[in-house]
Amino acid sequence: MKTVYTHDPHQAGDYISEGKLVVFPTETVYGLGANALNSQAVEQVYHAKNRPPSNPLIVHLRELADASRVASEISPHAHLLMDAFFPGPLTIILPRHRSLPDIVSGGLDTVAIRMPASSIAIEFLWAAKFPVAAPSANLSGRPSATSWQSAAEDLNQRVHCILYGPAATIGLESTVVDCTENPPVLLRPGAISLESLACVVGTISTNVLNKNRSPGMRYHHYAPHAKIVLVSDTSNLDVLPRSAYIGISTPNHASKWMKCFVATSIEEYCHHLFEFFRECDRSKISQIHCEEIEPVGIGHALMDRLKRAAKSSK
Ligand code: TXA
Numbered sequence: 001m002k003t004v005y006t007h008d009p010h011q012a013g014d015y016i017s018e019g020k021l022v023v024f025p026t027e028t029v030y031g032l033g034a035n036a037l038n039s040q041a042v043e044q045v046y047h048a049k050n051r052p053p054s055n056p057l058i059v060h061l062r063e064l065a066d067a068s069r070v071a072s073e074i075s076p077h078a079h080l081l082m083d084a085f086f087p088g089p090l091t092i093i094l095p096r097h098r099s100l101p102d103i104v105s106g107g108l109d110t111v112a113i114r115m116p117a118s119s120i121a122i123e124f125l126w127a128a129k130f131p132v133a134a135p136s137a138n139l140s141g142r143p144s145a146t147s148w149q150s151a152a153e154d155l156n157q158r159v160h161c162i163l164y165g166p167a168a169t170i171g172l173e174s175t176v177v178d179c180t181e182n183p184p185v186l187l188r189p190g191a192i193s194l195e196s197l198a199c200v201v202g203t204i205s206t207n208v209l210n211k212n213r214s215p216g217m218r219y220h221h222y223a224p225h226a227k228i229v230l231v232s233d234t235s236n237l238d239v240l241p242r243s244a245y246i247g248i249s250t251p252n253h254a255s256k257w258m259k260c261f262v263a264t265s266i267e268e269y270c271h272h273l274f275e276f277f278r279e280c281d282r283s284k285i286s287q288i289h290c291e292e293i294e295p296v297g298i299g300h301a302l303m304d305r306l307k308r309a310a311k312s313s314k
């Protein structure tokens with residue numbers, strides 16, 4: 001399949017309206033979208049990224065009013081969270097509307113909804129006119145794509161259209177909260193921190209008792225080909241051949257690393273992480289040393305991704 005590249009949200013909207021697959025930018029990471037109401041189109045999404053069919057997709061909405069098209073019930077907690085954080089990097093799990101095809105939710109009776117804040121994503125969703133089911137725009141198991149070039153690296157000729165735009169400002173995927181439970185349960189940390197969620201709804205549980213409710217946790221994620229090594233003390237590292245470093249502290253022998261990225265803030269560390277993993281793979285780096293940080297605020301999400309990447313890498 002030939003992939004068309006465009007910066008016009010309306011042209012991308014035409015493709016998705018025809019049941020085709022479109023990669024589009026958001027503020028978290030790039031998404032790989034299909035019409036959520038068209039089960040054949042959604043099936044192609046799983047195929048394009050080699051995603052297990054039991055790992056459900058997030059439904060992207062252009063406005064709050066669309067939530068009732070895909071969810072059968074919106075709890076008071078969900079209303080509070082939507083008022084506080086939509087549009088933005090938050091995904092909420094709700095009971096699924098029966099008109100939404102099963103395949104979107106990987107067979108679960110729930111649906112994940114999110115309203116992105118990025119203006120180009122919102123323009124695209126208005127051009128599409130229907131809810132858009134979209135996972136991150138990467139091959140399954142690879143780091144999420146935070147630029148259109150990285151999405152193209154994985155999905156060129158596997159999708160019909162790539163709507164190109166700016167690099168994702170946040171760089172880590174949305175926070176996922178299950179509002180079918182009381183208190184709501186954090187399924188995936190993201191830029192909307194546990195502390196900010198708790199300010200709005202009081203208590204948030206981090207204890208996922210029902211593992212079947214969180215299929216995403218079963219799969220390997222975020223792994224570059226290189227081995228990931230987490231480090232807490234950056235003053236005494238061995239610089240092996242073909243190794244790289246990323247963190248917020250300047251490591252010893254900074255000039256000897258084949259690649260070295262010292263971020264000026266935790267936000268910049270998050271923003272750069274997945275792109276750095278991909279750059280390291282392009283340069284055939286064999287080990288990436290990642291500085292551990294305190295798991296608070298967005299640091300919680302960063303440590304979650306680093307730990308999963310370390311677990312998935314050999
Ligand atoms: O920032 C993001 O969330 C990006 C952009 C494109 O919106 N999307 C994204 O999608 O990261 P994906 O598919 O890579 O991750 C979605 C996560 C997965 O862990 C999936 O298992 C979980 O959300 N999820 C989706 N629907 C669910 C449901 N009904 N119940 C529980 N978890 C669900």
Ligand code: MG
Nearest residue numbers: 135136137144
């Ligand atoms: Mg993903």
